[in-house]
Amino acid sequence: MAQSIETHSTGGxxxxxxxxxxxxxxxxxxxxxxxxxxxxxxxxLSPYFLTLRNMLQIGGNVAYIGLxxxxxxxxxxxxxxxxxxxxxxxxxxxxxxxxxxxxxxxxIGVLLxxxxxxxxxxxxxxxxxxxxxxxxxxxxxxxxIISGIALVLTGGLTRPLMVPGFNxxxxxxxxxxxxxxxxxxxxxxGLWVVMTKMRFGRYIYAAGGxxxxxxxxxxxxEKTVITLYVISAISGAIAGTIxxxxxxxxxxxxxxxxxxTVIAAIILGGTSLNGGRGSVWGTLLAVLIxxxxxxxxxxxxxxxxxxxVTRGVVLMLxxxxxxxxxxxxxx
Amino acid sequence: MATTVPRLGMHGIGKSFGRVPxxxxxxxxxxxxxxxxxxxxxxxxxxxxxxxxxxLYTRDGGSIRIDGHEVxxxxxxxxxxxxxxxxxxxxSVMPDMTVAENIFLGDMPMKRKFGxxxxxxxxxxxxxxxxxxxxxxxxxxPDMLVKRLSVAEQRIVEIARALAGKASILVMDEPTAALTExxxxxxxxxxxxxxxxxxSVIYISxxxxxxxxxxxxxxxxxxxxxAGTFVTAETKRAxxxxxxxxxxxxxxxxxxxPGIAGAEILNVEKLTIPRKLEDIAFSLHQxxxxxxxxxxxxxxxxLGRALxxxxxxxxxxxxxxxxxxxxxxSARDGKLAGIGFVAAERKKEGIIADLSVRENIxxxxxxxxxxxxxxxxxxxxxxAIRWIGELGIRTRGPEQKIRTLSGGNQQKVxxxxxxxxxxxxxxxxxxxxGVDVGARREIYGKLRELANRGYAVLILSSDVEEVAGISDxxxxxxxxxxxxxxxxxxxxxxxxAATGNDPAFQAP
Numbered sequence: 001m002a003q004s005i006e007t008h009s010t011g012g013x014x015x016x017x018x019x020x021x022x023x024x025x026x027x028x029x030x031x032x033x034x035x036x037x038x039x040x041x042x043x044x045l046s047p048y049f050l051t052l053r054n055m056l057q058i059g060g061n062v063a064y065i066g067l068x069x070x071x072x073x074x075x076x077x078x079x080x081x082x083x084x085x086x087x088x089x090x091x092x093x094x095x096x097x098x099x100x101x102x103x104x105x106x107x108i109g110v111l112l113x114x115x116x117x118x119x120x121x122x123x124x125x126x127x128x129x130x131x132x133x134x135x136x137x138x139x140x141x142x143x144x145i146i147s148g149i150a151l152v153l154t155g156g157l158t159r160p161l162m163v164p165g166f167n168x169x170x171x172x173x174x175x176x177x178x179x180x181x182x183x184x185x186x187x188x189x190g191l192w193v194v195m196t197k198m199r200f201g202r203y204i205y206a207a208g209g210x211x212x213x214x215x216x217x218x219x220x221x222e223k224t225v226i227t228l229y230v231i232s233a234i235s236g237a238i239a240g241t242i243x244x245x246x247x248x249x250x251x252x253x254x255x256x257x258x259x260x261t262v263i264a265a266i267i268l269g270g271t272s273l274n275g276g277r278g279s280v281w282g283t284l285l286a287v288l289i290x291x292x293x294x295x296x297x298x299x300x301x302x303x304x305x306x307x308x309v310t311r312g313v314v315l316m317l318x319x320x321x322x323x324x325x326x327x328x329x330x331x
Numbered sequence: 332m333a334t335t336v337p338r339l340g341m342h343g344i345g346k347s348f349g350r351v352p353x354x355x356x357x358x359x360x361x362x363x364x365x366x367x368x369x370x371x372x373x374x375x376x377x378x379x380x381x382x383x384x385x386x387l388y389t390r391d392g393g394s395i396r397i398d399g400h401e402v403x404x405x406x407x408x409x410x411x412x413x414x415x416x417x418x419x420x421x422x423s424v425m426p427d428m429t430v431a432e433n434i435f436l437g438d439m440p441m442k443r444k445f446g447x448x449x450x451x452x453x454x455x456x457x458x459x460x461x462x463x464x465x466x467x468x469x470x471x472x473p474d475m476l477v478k479r480l481s482v483a484e485q486r487i488v489e490i491a492r493a494l495a496g497k498a499s500i501l502v503m504d505e506p507t508a509a510l511t512e513x514x515x516x517x518x519x520x521x522x523x524x525x526x527x528x529x530x531s532v533i534y535i536s537x538x539x540x541x542x543x544x545x546x547x548x549x550x551x552x553x554x555x556x557x558a559g560t561f562v563t564a565e566t567k568r569a570x571x572x573x574x575x576x577x578x579x580x581x582x583x584x585x586x587x588x589p590g591i592a593g594a595e596i597l598n599v600e601k602l603t604i605p606r607k608l609e610d611i612a613f614s615l616h617q618x619x620x621x622x623x624x625x626x627x628x629x630x631x632x633x634l635g636r637a638l639x640x641x642x643x644x645x646x647x648x649x650x651x652x653x654x655x656x657x658x659x660x661s662a663r664d665g666k667l668a669g670i671g672f673v674a675a676e677r678k679k680e681g682i683i684a685d686l687s688v689r690e691n692i693x694x695x696x697x698x699x700x701x702x703x704x705x706x707x708x709x710x711x712x713x714x715a716i717r718w719i720g721e722l723g724i725r726t727r728g729p730e731q732k733i734r735t736l737s738g739g740n741q742q743k744v745x746x747x748x749x750x751x752x753x754x755x756x757x758x759x760x761x762x763x764x765g766v767d768v769g770a771r772r773e774i775y776g777k778l779r780e781l782a783n784r785g786y787a788v789l790i791l792s793s794d795v796e797e798v799a800g801i802s803d804x805x806x807x808x809x810x811x812x813x814x815x816x817x818x819x820x821x822x823x824x825x826x827x828a829a830t831g832n833d834p835a836f837q838a839p
Contacts, residue, residue, distance in 0.1 A: 197705045199697045206694055209683040216641055216674055216681075217695045217748070218666030276685045 027270030030321075031285040038289060042296035049299055060178030062291035064089070064239040064246070065258050066284065069265040070187045071235030073283045074195055075228040076266055079208040079275035080128060081135040082229060084142035085236040086259035088117050091150040092240025093250030097159040106166045114237045120146065121233030125226030143259070150252035158251035161244045170245030180242045187235070191280050200224065208275025264311060265290055268318040290314070336399040338363045338531040339384075339415075339500055345392035346379055351767055353379045354555045357393070361500065364529040366522060368542040368563070370575055371552035372796055372823070377535055380552070381502050384533075385417040386410035397500070411437075414499035420508055420627070424485050426478035431459040433477050434491045462491045465528075466521050483514035490521055494530070501525065502533045507541060508628045519545050537626045538830070539568055551575050572824040576796060584800030586776035587783070589819065592803070593617030595654070596756050596787035599638065602648040607633050609811040615756070620778060620788040622802030624795050624826050630811040632675065635758045635791040639672040640665035653755060666695060671749025673742070675760035681745045682733045689715040689729035692748045699751065718747035722777050739763075739770025746777070756787045763797060775801050799823040 043050040068085045075082055095116065096109035120142065127138040161167075172179045195201035203224040206214045215221050236255075244250045268286035271278025290311060297307050339361040346354040354376045361367045371377045382388040384395065386404030395402050397413055404410040407417075424433050432439070435455050442451035459473035468487055477485060486506060493501055503522075507515040522532055522545055536542055542549060542563075549561040551574040559574035594617050602611040608630045615621045625631030636642055638650065640659025650657045652668055659665045665672060674680035683691055693700055693711040700710045715729040722743045726736055733744055742762065749757060762778065763771040778801065782788050792798050798805050799821055807815035807829040815829030 199701055199706055202690065202694065202697050202706065205686060205690070206683050209685045210679075212680050213674075213683055214694075216636075216639075216662050216672060218661075218663040219694065219697075220663065276683070 028279060028282045028285065031269065031282060031289065035285055035289050035292070038292055038296070042292070042299070046296065046299040049296055054295065054299075056176065056178060056181070058288070058291045058295045059181040059184075060246075061295070062287050063178065063180030063184040064242040064255070065261050065265070065291070066184040066287040067187055067239045067242070068232075068235050068258075068262045069269075069283050069287050070184070070191055070280055071232045072262055072266050073269070073271050073278055073280050074191060074201075074204050075225075075232045076271050076273065077195075077208045077275055077278045078204045078225055078228050079211055080125075080225055080228055080232075081139060081273075082124060082232040083136065083139040083259060083263075084120065084124065084146055085232050085239075086255045086257075086262060087143040087146040087150070088120060088233055088236030089240030089243060089255035089258075090252050091146050091153075092117065092237045093161065093244035093254060094150045094153050094159065094252055096241065096244055097161045097250040098153060100161065100163065101159070106163050110237075110241050113240065114234055117233040117237035118230050121230035122226060124233065125222075125229035128229070129222040129225050147253065147256055154250075154252045156252065158249050158254075160248065161250045162248045167245050167248055170242055170247070180246065183238070183242065188280050188284050195280065200227070204228065205276060208277075210276070260315075261290055261311065264315040264318075268315060286318075335362060337361060337396075338365070338398060339533075340396040340399075341380070341384065341393065342396075343393035344380060344383060344390050344395075346383060346388065346390055352555060354383075354390075357552065357555070357557055359533075359550055361531045361533060363499075363531055364526045365548065366526060366532045366534055366546045368534045368536065368546035368549045369552070370536075370542065370549055370571065371558070372575055372794065374554075374794070375552040375558075375575075376555040377552055378504070379555075381417065381504070381533070381535070384410070384500075385415055385502060411496060411498075414497055415502070416493040416496060416498035416500070417502045418486075418489055418493065418504065418506060420505045422482065422485050422489060424477045424488055426476070428477060429473065430463075430471055430475050430477055430480070430488055431455045431473035433488050434459045434462060434473075434495050436492060437496055458495070459491070462495060463487075466491060466494075466524055468517075468521075481514070483510050483517050486510070486518060487521060490525075494525075498530065500531045500533065502535070504535045505537070505627060506534070507536065507538070508626075515541065537827075539571065539827070542571075543568065568828075569824075572827060576823040576827065583772050584775055584797075586772065586801075587779045589620070589779070589803050590618040590783045592619040593785065596652065597638075597789070598651040600649040602634075602637070602645065602650065604630075604633065604637060604642070604645070604647075607811055608637070611813060613806055613813065615787045615789055617755070617785050617787050618782050620782050620790065620801055620803050622790045622792065622798035622805040623808055624792060624798035624805060624830075625808030626830055627793055628810075629793075629808040629830070631791050631793055631808050632760070634808065635760050635789065636672065636674070638665070638789075639670050639758055640668075641672065669753055669755045671695075671746075671754045671757045673745045673749070673757070673759040673762065675764060677738065677741055677745065677765065682741050684732070684734040686733060687730045688719065688724070688726050688733050688736070688744055691733045691744050692718060692729075695748050696751050714751075715747075718750055722747055723773060737767070737770070739766040739774065742766055742770070742774060743777070746774075746781075750781070754786075756789065757781065758789045758791070760791050761793065762790055763794070795823045795827050799826050 039050065048054060068089065072082055072085060092113040095113045096106065099109035099112065100106055124139055124142055127133050128135045169179055174182060195204060203219050206219055207221050207224050211221060240255060243255055247254065265286040266283050267273060269278065269282030271282065293310055293314065294307055297310065337360045341359040344354050344357040357376065357380055359380065369377050379388065383390045386407040386409050402413055425436065440451040440454040441448050456473045463469065463471050466487065471480065471484055471487065477488060480488065506518050510518065525532055534542065534546055546563045549563055549566065549571055551558045551571060553575060561571060595614055596617055597615040600612045603609055611634065623631060623634060633642065637645060639662060641662040644658065644660050657668055659668065689711050692715045697706065700707050700714065712729050719726060719729065724740050724743045724747065726740060733741055763774055766774065778788055790798065790801065803819050805817045805821060805826060806813050807826050809830045815826065817826060
């Protein structure tokens, strides 16, 4: 029986390459190697780089970005895309600081921001599923609306947000580990469990792998995708909370510039923009790589403008690699 | 015969995909101004032969001559340059361009104005007018947007485009598929004009009556070989049908005895979908395989999915499933009511390519493999392994990606995913499309086995031999209506004849 196994491949170098790149973990393994190389290079170039303090620093700094990238990963796997997430983070800080200014306790502001974000996620989800609009357009529009509202509410100014207990969420540490980093890791682990161990996770991969087949199989496609938009939006609210607490201030445009980093991390992490493929661990490594790149270049006194260039180059390289990999897999 | 050089001479054409021969030593000649009908049931090799002629496929053996000169098309553009033009079944026009622009799409006349090269709209208009007049369609205005035209008129624009490109051999694949009888007459009128202009036409159609009306000669393919050439005027339809289908039932379908039909599972009455289905009524029982045969465009591609719920709510229909009124709003409703559905387009609508065999099988009923909050992968695997064994799915194991399986094995996975407690009715569209002969026989055997286990099986297919071969009862659909009822043992030719409205073959 074993001899009659039917596959398309026939051996040779191409076969070996497909075997290698076809493994689900191959992309993550390649990222891991790249990450180690990056660390090695910076360690050689800067004496301040490879210290526990600096490493934890990186983890804390990228946490709010990682949070958004983590939540964006299952969404993109399911065939969606959320460009409004960073704008939601910006609005969140504004809402919290304004409510606090009016005398409400800080947690009311956080709660309200999360509720507002969830509502935005529902709207994003409904527009893309029910009306079958392109998520790029829908969430781009939503991004513009939200960042516009944040600017209107603040008049474009950054508002102070100094509340001792609250700021601890951004800058505090538990056994030396930055709290934002802990929140991020909990999110990654939680999403990994949902995506690989729960029924909802099966639906995520099915929806992105073949939406039409999924519909005909009778899985709740719309509910799945809308839920993911909500999760993404809420991750934006939590990221905005962390950022506000870290900075002790809420700027309407504080997080907006990180949108590209979020999307870049997801793609770099090996999640296919066409949906159906990807993992949160790839995203996590990519977030750490992008954060390390920033940190290392800063330590080497490279201008932050060059850091944008570097990030773009890394992203394009990653996308090219992904494309080559997809082609190698054939069909 | 030897007095004129044929416009087209294809000789000894051979082609195989992998180890499967699709064409063996096929000949086809067409004289200038001749209309040759190319007939054959699904999988007979018609489209492969035409794809070789039009440069989409390369041939493994044989020769092609045009006007006596040997040609070897490397790509479709080379074929077009030699005057060979394919009009595919789906009309391909640019709806937002004018008639004239569509006709000269490939090669617009240019002129220099104010020193800049630009499209010569006047020349284009005049030449379009000439061409349409020549075809006998003075009523089509060159400046009109193509989307304002009827489907038949769009077809004519397409033909005019082929002529503007100096086509001397036109391949028409089911040119009347989406047209009414009246509109089909327009196409025939054009074909007669083309004949007068010495354009050669290869006409592919399933409709025998059309073929007999328009063709000079009929070439029949069966199983990738020539199965007969007939001069239309001297031939009876029965001879052509016999050549197409043979009169022996293949042992392909000899896969076990049918059981005795049990309780009624499905009862459909007054099912109408505007412009697609008209007053459909039938019933289906436990242990029974009901086959519905229809040609492309007959409604056979919508009936199954409409019943499943995939086309949304049915406005006009009285359907009972397992004795209870059934009104699906979505595919999900069909599933929850106990229907399993296997779609015609396996790649687009069936498999989820990047997922494993296990996931593809478990997907519709994941809640049954849930233990508490979490999925039990062990139980998913166990279930998958069971059906891999029972359906004989050839795979390295449940974790193999379904993408890497052969078509037949992918199809078995698409069937396996519905074999759980609670599903009573299986609806399968084109159950063996793109599946090789060996796997076809296995699939028929498994369908018979499933019917004997108590499933009601509904097959919708445009493969007449399949429907005649596997069904306990069969229905024939034509232009949205049921036009024939047959019992087990009916010959494919009888089913086919029912669609052609040929009195000689009308069902008793």
